Amino acid sequence: MNILILGSGQLARMMALAGYPLGLHVAAVDVNARNVVDPLTKLVSDKSLIQALVEADAISVEFEHIPQDLLEQVNATGKLKPSIESIMAGADRVKEKALLSGLNIANCPYKIVTDINQLDEAVVQLGEKLIIKASRDGYDGYGQWRLSSVTQLAELKLQLSELDLQKVPLVVEKMLCFERELSLVGVRSANGEIAYYPLAENLHHQGQLHVSVAPAPHVNEALNQQAQDVFNKLAHALGYVGVLAVEFFQMGDQLLVNEIAPRVHNSGHWSMQGADTCQFENHLRAISGLPLGATTVLKPTAMINIIGCDDFSKDILSIAGSHLHLYGKTVRAKRKMGHLNVSADSYAELGKTMQALAQYLPAEHFPMLKDEAARLATL
Known part of the structure; x- marks a missing residue:
């Protein structure tokens, strides 16, 4: 059975190693270059992406930040697992928050910010201690900012003013004192x-x-x-x-x-x-x-x-x-x-x-x- 993984990093590598004893052949896709690669050696295959999609019995992902056009192309094969909706919810904090709220799943109090001046409203609504996250492409601490006091708000707004918040909104969360x-x-x-x-x-x-x-x-x-x-x-x-x-x-x-x-x-x-x-x-x-x-x-x-x-x-x-x-x-x-x-x-x-x-x-x-x-x- 042929498995194709979107993404060619360490998670694809570890899936490949786990698959071989089961008789599963795992190939990976460099989602930027659109090349098919061996997840262990990183050698580029002479197989085209289209050919790999046709030959795959199942297709999955090693991370959620897949270019939208590629994700839609793969989804059209009917072989993508988990679903495109699942992957998109993991990739976009606005969609993720909507999913959690729609299912009445408790999560951090938050506000979606699409204009820099809405940060003032967020402070009023959530308090002056905030975690601010880019709604897309943020991980391992990247794309995140902290507000510890309202005295830092003007400087933070200046820092964030160059971002296109209509394209990539901010998810502003109350900083919680968790155990x-x-x-x-x-x-x-x-x-x-x-x-x-x-x-x-x-x-x-x-x-x-x-x-x-x-x-x-x-x-x-x-x-x-x-x-x-x-x-x-x-x-x-x-x-x-x-x-x-x-x-x-x-x-x-x-x-x-x-x-x-x-x-x-x-x-x-x-x-x-x-x-x-x-x-x-x-x-x-x-x-x-x-x-x-x-x-x-x-x-x-x-x-x-x-x-x-x-x-x-x-x-x-x-x-x-x-x-x-x-x-x-x-x-x-x-x-x-x-x-x-x-x-x-x-x-x-x-x-x-x-x-x-x-x-x-x-x-x-x-x-x-x-x-x-x-x-x-x-x-």
Whole structure:
């Protein structure tokens, strides 16, 4: 069976690696050059995009920011999974907010801004502490601004005045004092079968995910059920097929949706070692019509992103329970170069293993690691 993935980065690569044992051949598309490439070697195929679309049995995406004309061309084949509506909701925060509000799913209080002077109204409506997000093409902290005091408003308006807000509106959200960030990764098949991974706890630094721990500590059944109910609403409303990630802010006993990702997700990478079937394999199973794999947790696992560096000792591999996944990229600031998965029999042992790992990793590139390791070691 031939699977075509729009996008040729590390997520397409990991899907390809998960697909080969199942007899699934995964090719990728460089969505800017419109070339068909091997997701592992990055070599350009002599196969045309049109030919690849015809030969594909199923087509999916590794990220949601696909050029509109290409997305519509692929959708016309009838092979795109998840649906174009799902992908567009993940790519556009205005559509995403409309989807959440239409389904009565709790999310951050917000205002859509299409004129710079509407920021004054947003301050009155939401308060002076705000997170301001470009509605399209923002990720990993890019396309986001913060307002901490009304005294900064004039300067911020000047900074944003060059943006075309009619073309790309801003989504202005109230800055919430939440306890932690959680995410639920789940998968739905074409016949409506659903499998959930446990909630993961996520730690961010400068807008980028640095560490995920799964299952998230201190999660009761009510909180877990609340997350799954949200997933169900979204998946059923969108007729979803494949892996879907939902990011939450936890405020006491309530979960507020931060955003959705209609694809395999960074906070699900832990499943490569920590679950019976990883998210990449389950996504391929869903879109190709195979039975879903079990999402049973094998051991508590931490995923640690390797960001903007490659100057660390490979002796980390001598630490029991540690697994290195490199993406074959050249180093660039804030670029995800790979990740580490670390598993142990308990949270306490996981924390101790992460403390051992930290001895090999430069603290400036892994700023969340030592504190998180110390916290887990006490559980």
